Amino acid sequence: ASVVPNDSSDKVLNTQSELAVNSNTQLGLTLGYMFTDNISFEVLAATPFSHKISTSGGELGSLGDIGETKHLPPTFMVQYYFGEANSTFRPYVGAGLNYTTFFDESFNGTGTNAGLSDLKLDDSWGLAANVGFDYMLNDSW
Template sequence: MQQKFAVVSKIAALSLFACFAAPVMAQSAGSVVVNVGWAHIAPNDSSTPLAFTYPVQKSDPLSGAGVDATNTLGVALNYFYTDNVVFAADLGVPPTYKLHGEGSLASVGEIGDAKQWAPTALVKYFFGNSKSKLRPYLGGGVTYVRYSDVELTSAFQQRVGGTIVALSQGKLPASLIPSIATSADLGSGFAPVITGGVSYEVSDNWYANFSLSYVKLKTEANLTTTYKGTVLAKSNTTLTLDPLVAFASVGYRF
């Protein structure tokens, strides 16, 4: 009996030692990897002409707007559901987009700016296995985009005010232009995302990562022009952004 107990004890001790001695599989099922890094957002932008809908329906077919590239701090949370399938959430500091005039609005220069909030849910497939140091991946998902802190420049507001005075055919004097204010509201909504990238294991828990994502994104800008609280005109345009997002980051596995 004592001999059997001794054998069982030795087997248990060896099993426990094997558990501690076994290497921890990197990026395997159950792993959580948090990436933090730099995101460069480059819009493939276009727009429809600025169109007045109230009190008259008229558009400037030569007008347009463009969106400048921007940068921000990005954060990606990755949960390895299996060794290959990953559920991810992309977050980060909301970037600020700057809009500039094009066509007949080019002389205005900067039109305005806005912050964009775009939390993103993704499913990624990592190629290779948990022992692979270099793992390319592909994925897709959806983002919900909304905008805040939308501000229009005084130069653009005066340009809109001048257009409204001209459309009034003498009903509004030119002296009102400096006092005419225009505000904008940018529409929110869901947009599809596709992504691809590569992850490289630097050490047991640290990774270098680079990804490139494409977002199919457009938004409607609704403008309201007022004078001392009275609505003088309403106008709109549709902005297509369709940005490419390059994300270079460092990841840590928990």
């Protein structure tokens, strides 16, 4: 599973600088239940994502990485599967809801030396979408 943050922040230390967050990829696991031959419910869980936080633009833009955070983004999806239930190849589309909770957020030495303290990230809800396919290798898989 990959997370590409849509980051935004207030200006930092009364400068024109803002905070930016990098992307991360982790092991993702899904558990699904087929309500009908074409409609399923899926839960996505993943190992914790770790993101570096850096400054962007303005007077502090050259500081580089100033902190880090971890988060978990459980996601709940309803998916529609095309084709017959016994088809070898079954594409699907899905839409759902994501809840992201942050933990272990902190500034590193560069951040605290620049005068930053008390890093706080708000948990959030968001929309989620996915597209994919299932491929039946044989009758058992």
